[in-house]
Amino acid sequence: MFPERFSNLPAYAFPRLRALLDVHAPGGEVIHMTIGEPKHAFPPWIAAILASNVDGFNRYPPNDGTPELRAAIAAWIARRYGVNVDADSQIMPLNGTREGLYNAAMALCPEVKHGQTPAVLTPNPFYQVYMVAAISVGAEPIMVPATAATDHLPDYGALPEEVLDRTALVYICSPANPQGAIASEAYWETLIALAERHDFQILADECYSEIYRDAPPPGALQVARRMGAHPERVVIFHSLSKRSNLPGLRSGFVAGGPESIKRIKQLRAYSGAPLPLPLQKVAEAVWADEDHVIENRALYAEKYAMADRIFGNVPGYMPPQAGFFLWLPVEDGEAAALKLWQETGVRVLPGAYLSRDTGTDTGMGNPGKPFIRVAMVAPKDETEKGLIRIRDCLYGQE
Numbered sequence: 001m002f003p004e005r006f007s008n009l010p011a012y013a014f015p016r017l018r019a020l021l022d023v024h025a026p027g028g029e030v031i032h033m034t035i036g037e038p039k040h041a042f043p044p045w046i047a048a049i050l051a052s053n054v055d056g057f058n059r060y061p062p063n064d065g066t067p068e069l070r071a072a073i074a075a076w077i078a079r080r081y082g083v084n085v086d087a088d089s090q091i092m093p094l095n096g097t098r099e100g101l102y103n104a105a106m107a108l109c110p111e112v113k114h115g116q117t118p119a120v121l122t123p124n125p126f127y128q129v130y131m132v133a134a135i136s137v138g139a140e141p142i143m144v145p146a147t148a149a150t151d152h153l154p155d156y157g158a159l160p161e162e163v164l165d166r167t168a169l170v171y172i173c174s175p176a177n178p179q180g181a182i183a184s185e186a187y188w189e190t191l192i193a194l195a196e197r198h199d200f201q202i203l204a205d206e207c208y209s210e211i212y213r214d215a216p217p218p219g220a221l222q223v224a225r226r227m228g229a230h231p232e233r234v235v236i237f238h239s240l241s242k243r244s245n246l247p248g249l250r251s252g253f254v255a256g257g258p259e260s261i262k263r264i265k266q267l268r269a270y271s272g273a274p275l276p277l278p279l280q281k282v283a284e285a286v287w288a289d290e291d292h293v294i295e296n297r298a299l300y301a302e303k304y305a306m307a308d309r310i311f312g313n314v315p316g317y318m319p320p321q322a323g324f325f326l327w328l329p330v331e332d333g334e335a336a337a338l339k340l341w342q343e344t345g346v347r348v349l350p351g352a353y354l355s356r357d358t359g360t361d362t363g364m365g366n367p368g369k370p371f372i373r374v375a376m377v378a379p380k381d382e383t384e385k386g387l388i389r390i391r392d393c394l395y396g397q398e
Contacts, residue, residue: 003354013353028345031386038245043292070127072287076357080223089258097237100254105133107263118168123154125355152181164198173205178373179327180320188223207239212322232257251283274346303376326374349373
């Protein structure tokens with residue numbers, strides 16, 4: 001009755017976490033550090049924009065987004081990456097990046113490649129929509145370890161030639177969720193050259209790109225243009241959720257070559273839902289403003305410094321380069337999460353819930369098992385309290 005390809009999907013991370021923790025009482029005042037849902041204030045002027053455009057709720061929004069929103073996004077890409085894209089043919093606004101990351105596979109993945117089942121490569125650990133998108137289109141999802149041995153980014157070039165030859169799509173997240181690693185220009189150059197050689201597309205999930213310590217992370221489209229790569233080679237995804245503390249707005253965009261965007265737009269015309277007009281007006285204004293982004297980044301800089309101070313003496317602590325997660329080493333992530341909950345009331349996510357077992361042939365097992373993911377999204381005082389409890393409970397250091 002139901003498609004077999006979905007029968008072996010692991011439970012989604014957060015229902016698994018509730019099943020692990022909620023049968024036990026918390027050991028203290030509850031502090032939520034599981035979901036990457038930003039809690040900093042969004043720009044206060046948003047309310048006035050929304051109110052002045054509320055009559056737009058009685059109209060169907062354009063499938064491709066308003067010209068004004070697409071123009072604002074194109075202008076932001078030009079400012080941020082120095083890349084000019086055509087607002088009409090190379091950009092489509094999204095209901096958040098998850099919609100786009102899933103539908104890109106539906107629109108772009110071929111049914112066969114060189115007469116074989118296509119492969120879709122993802123990092124491991126990974127954002128779970130990557131795997132489900134691959135399964136949905138009948139491709140083979142291949143999880144490639146992103147561990148300390150590879151600077152917490154997947155080494156796709158290490159895969160066998162026969163796998164690369166049938167690869168259709170490659171997902172890559174930079175800055176990485178959950179490790180906070182940044183793909184350097186050299187990393188992008190290597191991956192784009194590999195994609196050119198084996199003729200696959202890169203789906204670059206860059207939704208954490210505006211939260212970083214020092215220099216802004218380089219972008220995939222930026223490097224691809226400089227290299228003169230095929231115009232359809234790279235498709236990028238961005239969101240206002242993290243950049244502007246607007247996860248409930250559900251607003252992002254996809255940008256890439258005109259043929260790729262044409263296919264994604266066509267799929268949405270049949271099966272998607274464009275952003276309501278009042279929310280598009282908000283997004284248009286938010287993409288045009290950088291002051292609130294700078295202020296937001298300063299708040300995260302304080303949290304980076306706080307985490308470094310609290311965990312600096314913990315063996316194996318890896319300061320994140322970007323994003324707002326800590327990827328903390330433990331013996332067993334599930335056991336550590338349960339201990340924290342029962343003894344302190346702090347909720348964190350076991351790393352194994354964000355990754356899959358790679359099998360005994362690799363000798364690695366589940367690369368996320370010896371980690372917990374900690375979201376530093378709450379206000380500074382609450383975040384500090386939670387981090388100190390984690391340190392004292394799991395590492396016995398003060």
